[in-house]
Structures are given as structure tokens and as C-alpha cells.
Amino acid sequence: MKIFDAKQIYAADSFTIQKQQITSDELMERASLQLFHWLHQRMQGAPVKIHLFCGIGNNGGDGLALARHLQEHGYHIEVNIVNYSEKRSPDFLTNLDRLKARKIWPNILNGDSAFPSIGVDDIIVDAIFGIGLNRSPAPWVVDLMKNLKATGAFILSVDVPSGLFMDRGIEDPEFAVEADFVLSFQAPKLVFFLPETARYIKQWDVLDIGLDPEFLEKTETTYKLMGKAEVLPLYRPRQKFSHKGHYGHALILGGSYGKIGAVILSTSACLRVGAGLVTAYVPQCGLLPLQIACPEAMVLTDKGEKYISQIEFDLEPSAVGAGIGLGTEKETVSALSAFLDAQKSAMVLDADALNILSQNRKLLDKIPEGSILTPHPKELERLLGSWKDDFEKLQKTREFSVNHRCIIVIKGAHTTICAGEKCYINNNGNPGMATAGSGDVLTGFITGLLSQGYEPLAAAIFGVFLHGMAGDLAATEQGFEALTANSIIDFIGKAYIELLRPPQTQEQQTEETEA
Numbered sequence: 001m002k003i004f005d006a007k008q009i010y011a012a013d014s015f016t017i018q019k020q021q022i023t024s025d026e027l028m029e030r031a032s033l034q035l036f037h038w039l040h041q042r043m044q045g046a047p048v049k050i051h052l053f054c055g056i057g058n059n060g061g062d063g064l065a066l067a068r069h070l071q072e073h074g075y076h077i078e079v080n081i082v083n084y085s086e087k088r089s090p091d092f093l094t095n096l097d098r099l100k101a102r103k104i105w106p107n108i109l110n111g112d113s114a115f116p117s118i119g120v121d122d123i124i125v126d127a128i129f130g131i132g133l134n135r136s137p138a139p140w141v142v143d144l145m146k147n148l149k150a151t152g153a154f155i156l157s158v159d160v161p162s163g164l165f166m167d168r169g170i171e172d173p174e175f176a177v178e179a180d181f182v183l184s185f186q187a188p189k190l191v192f193f194l195p196e197t198a199r200y201i202k203q204w205d206v207l208d209i210g211l212d213p214e215f216l217e218k219t220e221t222t223y224k225l226m227g228k229a230e231v232l233p234l235y236r237p238r239q240k241f242s243h244k245g246h247y248g249h250a251l252i253l254g255g256s257y258g259k260i261g262a263v264i265l266s267t268s269a270c271l272r273v274g275a276g277l278v279t280a281y282v283p284q285c286g287l288l289p290l291q292i293a294c295p296e297a298m299v300l301t302d303k304g305e306k307y308i309s310q311i312e313f314d315l316e317p318s319a320v321g322a323g324i325g326l327g328t329e330k331e332t333v334s335a336l337s338a339f340l341d342a343q344k345s346a347m348v349l350d351a352d353a354l355n356i357l358s359q360n361r362k363l364l365d366k367i368p369e370g371s372i373l374t375p376h377p378k379e380l381e382r383l384l385g386s387w388k389d390d391f392e393k394l395q396k397t398r399e400f401s402v403n404h405r406c407i408i409v410i411k412g413a414h415t416t417i418c419a420g421e422k423c424y425i426n427n428n429g430n431p432g433m434a435t436a437g438s439g440d441v442l443t444g445f446i447t448g449l450l451s452q453g454y455e456p457l458a459a460a461i462f463g464v465f466l467h468g469m470a471g472d473l474a475a476t477e478q479g480f481e482a483l484t485a486n487s488i489i490d491f492i493g494k495a496y497i498e499l500l501r502p503p504q505t506q507e508q509q510t511e512e513t514e515a
């Protein structure tokens with residue numbers, strides 16, 4: 001699912017209006033009817049008081065039009081205009097007139113107005129600001145937003161939570177509405193998926209308002225949300241007459257004294273995601289643990305007892321994943337440097353391999369083209385330097401990806417894969433996956449997919465998706481707290497099955513619910 005920026009949404013608006021020969025008011029009417037149907041389906045006429053807070057732009061216009069539909073269907077409404085500017089958009093005015101024609105007189109709220117009384121079981125519709133927010137709200141509007149939150153009532157935001165900018169962080173965490181639900185027109189917004197702003201969006205849904213599909217199809221976006229539909233075409237089905245050679249021989253390189261577990265996790269993950277053969281390259285201390293923990297894997301040992309000091313092997317791996325538990329000893333740094341001189345094909349660089357690159361910047365030029373770096377935010381900051389907000393973080397990551405011709409996987413909630421100027425936002429996973437070794441497993445998954453012939457970008461996107469899906473399946477059985485890195489490995493098979501399960505027909509869904 002494409003994620004459009006404000007400029008692209010406005011362009012889609014005007015293209016649609018012109019192509020479909022409709023007025024902007026008719027487009028707003030479509031939007032507000034979609035809002036109404038979504039609410040009506042869930043409320044079924046319930047006598048719950050609905051307080052609408054409308055700004056003076058088109059977001060507010062949506063709110064006024066929604067108020068009209070609600071009132072026409074017998075809902076108890078109270079309309080408040082948050083009068084933060086003397087400007088009024090034409091469609092706002094049109095809908096205000098329609099309310100007045102129905103003898104609905106909105107309260108006009110200014111800086112000195114009393115805050116309306118709202119019960120904890122009431123519903124608040126936040127249509128104060130939409131994607132047109134261009135500066136921080138006035139202090140009195142911020143106070144109003146705080147009061148909305150203090151009511152404890154359910155807050156439904158129209159299009160975006162008011163106060164969030166579409167392209168930058170906000171000045172102060174209090175300057176935006178924390179929405180229980182956001183109804184976004186046509187596509188989700190980037191702010192729904194960023195660590196700093198996701199707190200304002202507990203849940204979201206998209207309402208199709210009939211923007212021109214051709215225009216949307218043709219519009220190139222920087223960001224794309226990756227769900228099952230987008231990821232499924234990446235899957236490479238297995239042929240009947242295949243053998244393990246078809247699925248490559250992966251090499252997992254890492255480990256140091258006390259951190260052999262990371263290599264065990266990556267090696268097991270690499271096998272379970274489908275690599276044909278896997279060899280682990282570890283210091284001497286890793287031989288026994290690996291042979292016991294992963295009998296399916298072969299083991300090569302470095303001459304160093306406790307950490308890797310010289311990487312030598314006569315293997316031609318089809319994919320390499322390096323860095324997990326590696327440590328950053330001086331000899332390990334020179335070993336990795338020499339290894340990168342010889343490594344020409346794309347590989348996975350994670351954990352201490354990334355820390356070594358950050359501490360020895362001249363090694364950055366040795367990253368094989370197309371390689372996949374999998375930092376968590378702290379490791380990313382060591383690579384890129386600090387950032388003022390998530391938007392700058394993404395900008396710097398894209399620049400790094402372009403300059404070093406590599407793919408960056410920013411791990412976390414909504415893991416984001418940056419490949420050049422494009423970013424792919426993963427849409428599964430859960431907080432239970434924030435557990436030791438989860439990243440080691442992801443390295444094993446991506447390396448194992450590379451080993452099976454997936455192109456680097458496909459391996460990164462598919463690996464992240466399978467990792468999240470396995471984590472979600474594990475969480476349904478184990479909950480969040482008990483979920484461990486091994487749980488993710490154990491559920492990878494079910495993740496493949498779930499991914500490949502044909503979509504259920506309507507009757508199958510009904511049968512399942514009745515059963």
C-alpha cells in the first residue's frame with residue numbers, strides 16, 4: 001500500500017475533481033459519508049453523545065458534513081468550531097451553511113471559551129486539523145487538545161490526529177491529539193508508523209474516497225506499507241525435483257567467548273527459513289556448543305580460541321551473514337576488514353559488524369554492493385550520527401543507502417527497509433519480539449533467503465515480514481512476555497503456511513466463526 005505525502009494527496013484531489021468532473025464539495029461529501037458509514041456500522045444508532053470539534057479548513061469541513069449525516073440519522077451531536085483562524089475554506093463554509101439550514105448552531109470556541117462538558121462515555125470526533133497543519137497550534141488550541149484527552153472519552157480523528165505534521169516531528173509531545181482511532185482517507189500516513197508519532201494513533205483504518213486509481217497508480221511514493229498482499233509475490237515456490245544444493249550453502253560468521261548463542265540462533269534460523277546447507281564460522285570456543293545445538297549445521301573454527309582473529313575458509317558460500325556476537329577485538333576488526341576485501345557479493349552485516357564499521361569508517365567503502373545492514377536504532381545512530389526526529393532519521397538512512405549502495409533494515413516496531421530512495425515499512429510484529437536474540441534470528445532468516453536465491457531487497461523485505469509473522473503467531477500462543485528468539489524460529493514454518501494459505505472465501509469465514 002503506497003503512502004502518499006501531503007503534496008501528492010492534494011494533487012490526487014485536484015486530479016480526481018477534474019477527471020471525474022465533480023466539485024471539491026462532492027469529494028468532501030464522499031469523505032464525510034464514508035466517515036458516517038464507518039461510525040454508523042459500529043454505533044447502530046446508540047444514544048451516545050458525539051462531540052465534534054471542527055477546524056476551519058477542509059478537515060473541519062469533513063467534521064461539519066459528518067455532523068449533518070449523524071444528525072439526520074438521529075444521533076445526539078454537539079458541534080464545536082475551533083476558531084483558530086479567521087480564514088475559512090469554501091467547503092467548510094458550504095457545510096456550515098447546511099448545518100445552519102438544519103437549525104444546528106455550532107459553538108464557536110475561541111481562546112477564552114469555556115471547554116464544553118464531555119462525559120467519559122461520550123465520543124469525540126477530532127476534525128480540528130488535517131494534513132494542512134503548517135505550524136504548531138496556538139497555545140489555547142493545545143490546551144483544548146489536552147482537555148480532550150483529559151475527558152477519557154473515545155477520540156476518533158478524521159484523516160490524521162490533529163497537531164501532527166505530515167513531514168516533520170512536533171515541537172512538544174502535548175501539541176497533538178492522542179486518537180483511539182484514526183480514519184485516514186485513501187491511504188495511511190507515514191506518521192502512523194514512526195516511533196515518535198505512533199503513540200498518537202492507537203488504531204487506524206483507511207476509507208476509500210474514490211481518488212482516481214490511475215493517478216494513484218502512476219504516483220511514485222518514497223514509502224510503501226508492506227503487508228501480506230505486497231510480500232506474497234516475493235515468495236519463490238520450491239520445485240518437486242529439487243535438492244539441498246538448489247537452496248545454497250550459507251555461512252554464518254560471528255561469535256566470541258560467552259556470545260556463541262547468537263550464532264546458534266542465526267544458524268538455526270538460517271536452516272529453518274530454508275537454506276540448503278549452513279556452515280557456522282566461529283572461534284574455537286564455539287565448536288562444541290554449535291555441534292550440539294545445531295547438528296544440521298557444519299562448523300568451521302578460527303584459529304582464535306575466544307574471538308575471531310583471521311577469517312579463512314575454502315568454502316564458496318552462496319550467502320554470508322556476519323556480526324552476531326562477533327565482538328570488536330582489534331584482531332577481529334582486521335579480520336573483518338580483510339574478509340570484506342575478498343567478499344564481493346551482497347551479504348548481511350549485523351550487530352558487532354556494524355559497530356566495527358561505525359568505529360572504523362574507512363571500512364564503509366568495503367561494504368559489498370547490495371549488502372543488507374540490519375541495525376537497531378542505537379547501531380544506526382553510531383553509523384549515521386544523531387537525528388532530530390524520525391523524518392531526519394529516514395532521510396539520513398536513505399542518503400547512507402544511496403552513498404554506500406546498500407540496504408538498511410531499521411529494526412523495531414514497523415521495521416523499515418531503506419533501499420536507495422525507497423523505503424518499505426513492515427506491517428506486522430509485536431512487542432514480544434523485543435527480546436534477546438530476535439535480531440540474530442532475523443540475520444539468519446535474511447541470510448537463508450539470500451542463500452536460496454532471493455535478491456537482496458526481496459530477502460530483506462521477505463525476511464522481515466516472515467520474522468514478524470512468526471513472531472505474531474508465536475505471541476498468539478505464548479503471549480508477549482514469554483516469547484523468546486527461539487519462539488520466532490519455531491513458528492517460521494507456520495508463518496510460511498499462513499502466508500501461502502489461500503484467502504478464505506466468505507462462507508469459509510462464516511463456517512469458522514460458527515464452529
Ligand SMILES: NC(=O)C1=CN([C@@H]2O[C@H](COP(=O)(O)OP(=O)(O)OC[C@H]3O[C@@H](n4cnc5c(N)ncnc54)[C@H](O)[C@@H]3O)[C@@H](O)[C@H]2O)[C@H](O)CC1
Pocket residue numbers: 009010012013027028031055056057058059060061062084085087089128129130131132133134135136137138158159160185186209211
Ligand atoms: N483527498 C483527501 O484526502 C481529502 C481530504 N479532505 C480533508 O481535507 C483536509 C486538508 O484540508 P486543508 O484545508 O488543506 O487543511 P486542514 O483542514 O488541516 O486545515 C488547516 C487550515 O488551517 C490553516 N492552519 C494550518 N496550521 C495552522 C495552525 N497551527 N494555526 C492556524 N491555522 C492553521 C491551514 O492553512 C489550513 O487552511 C484533509 O486532512 C482531509 O480531512 C477533503 O475533505 C476531502 C478529500
Ligand SMILES: [K+]
Pocket residue numbers: 059126127128129130157158159160161162
Ligand atoms: K484531524
